[in-house]
Amino acid sequence: MSHILLVEDDSDIMRINRSFLEKEGYTVHCADSVQTASFMLEECIPDLVLLDVMLPDGDGMDFCKILRQKTQAPVIFLTARDENDSVVMGFRSGGDDYITKPYDLNVLKARIEVQLRRNVKQAPQHPKIELPSLTIDLFSGTVTLDDNEYYLPQRELQILYMLASKIGSRISYRDIYKTIYSCDVDDNKNTIRVNISRLKKHLNMDDMCTYEIAATSEGEYVLRRVIF
Structure with missing residues (x-):
């Protein structure tokens, strides 16, 4: 069972995503701010992170750089911004994928599955x-x-x-x-x-x-x- 850290300040999006992903068999840990997400990383290392770009106490892309110091788990950005510059910044900050809101939940599921499979294949031989x-x-x-x-x-x-x-x-x-x-x-x-x-x-x-x-x-x- 894979563990997903969902960092999202919109309570409706968080509730819908969590309910959907749990029905798909994932364990979902939710945080509505950078501070809460940072605290949760001290307690549980996720298999994948769904990260909103615009958070109330910081920028998701800046947080991703900090995240990369703790884990190489795949990061999928969730954002309402779809400008090319934002996409490039997301990848440069350490993100693995980028989904623009609103998105289809089945598309989100497929993106998650791809990243989890890729991460298993790329896992180091001597972890x-x-x-x-x-x-x-x-x-x-x-x-x-x-x-x-x-x-x-x-x-x-x-x-x-x-x-x-x-x-x-x-x-x-x-x-x-x-x-x-x-x-x-x-x-x-x-x-x-x-x-x-x-x-x-x-x-x-x-x-x-x-x-x-x-x-x-x-x-x-x-x-x-x-x-x-």
Whole structure:
């Protein structure tokens, strides 16, 4: 399930887009300002960003430049301006596509699908996730957390990477098992529980750690940043 960050200050457009995209199976996170979107990026890294150009507290194109320092997720600009200069500025600021309002929702869906497919194909062979106070490098097998470097066993490293790639979102133990072990069995809940327990111990995730891994009663896990 792909996560989309929708940055839009028009409440009607936000509501319509969110309802449509959720029916299509996406998880949609909404922000109505640059400030709110910036805060949400600290909690959850999206798979794609739908970004309005004209926002109440800033310009979407300027925000896109900041966004590019945190993620290479595709950015689709949503704007009422269709001048050539605006289109060129959108691409130069780091955008991947540009849709002029009003637009057909099925066209929006198609554009999203194209960008998500393209992003998967262009994903680096040795991916790295960089969050505030947390860096995960699958190639070197290292994790840097709160200025401390750790070397993790492969399974634990993959689990942490999976949780961090969807930070702030719940992931079921079944989905973790399928991804990490490339198979599915009925009795896999305890395996994931043990792996995550070891992961937390290896990273010294105590009360003073910047991040925590929480479990739900439904067997889901979520990595989230702790605000002291």
